[in-house]
Amino acid sequence: MSSTLQGSLYHWRNRYLLMRHGHSQANERGLIISSPERGLEAFGLSDTGQRQLDDRIAHWTWPRPTKVVHSDFLRTTHTAQRVAEAFGLSMAVDTRLRERGFGEFEGGADSAYPTVWEQDAASAEHDTGGVEPVSRVAARMREAIEALEQRYTGEVILVVSHGDPLQILLTALAGRPLTRHREQPALLPASITEWG
Template sequence: MDIDDSRHHWRNRYLLMRHGHSQANAQGTIISSPERGLLAYGLSPQGEQQLADTVARWHWPVPTQVVHSDFLRTTHTAARVAAAFGLEMQKEERLRERHFGELEGKADSHYPEVWAFDAQNADHTQWQVEPVKRVAARMVAALEALEQRFEGETVLVVSHGDPLQILLTALAGKPLTKHREQPALLPASITLVGG
């Protein structure tokens, strides 16, 4: 998917990538806290195959920088692409998964309940979930920091489904309450922004 956002004058191109299918996805479990996500729940065998296929069939611009959430699943994803192109990786905590509060470790069937609240209020903290507005602010800040740091680069940004959909909604200038109206970002999918 390409996002043509003429409101921005980008210094770089960004390949926004959702991590590959993870062990948490395979178990149908919400893993959103650093305590669980940094050291466990990496890629599933399906995710490893997705990354192998993605790299083998690469048709996007070749990345020159790789920046990733420090969760294990995003680190594994970034590492596969970085290795393919001989690049170093840089961690960025602002790209982490949205924290789902009291729903941590519970079934991912709870996501639609959170999204229903999101559609009503981008500031809600039901179940102590990280508000959409806060996710948008940190994701946009991460991209703005990359804009200040680099020029003329193609930056692979590896993050998570909800944060990336929220970011894309913010970049499009749409109300954050409508982030679930963005096309779903599939595991290992890439969206080109800028340049």
């Protein structure tokens, strides 16, 4: 699955391939894994995720990446590694690309996501139950992209992150209210969205 979005009010210096990590062991078990304590060393790609990446790489239809930047969670690191190896690239970590913090829902069932998203639709500032506010996620994700824009010109940069942060980023880049981030088409595991 992929889509192409264009920033209409800004001339981007680089092209971006925004990639959600492949299907993970957390996805497989139906768990929310959003804390570095759990996500950095465990819950990497599932067998399904490995197959998804094999398929993405074998049938690559996007521009060839020249840089790879990723969240340091294990599932995003594994995803970035597979693509970087396929194209002979090195990788760089940016912790601003990490999963959104889900507070008290950490380690619990992913059936709690709709509860959080319902609150997101009411306020981009809510931090109910220790959830990281949408506004804060948007700010750190934009900072990560802006840093790449300042550092590089003319590159095709693969940015490997997580579902919620990428949907929030795409909503921010499109200039839409952050409370509407769930109206953004769902980013499936291993999906790639072009920007710029």
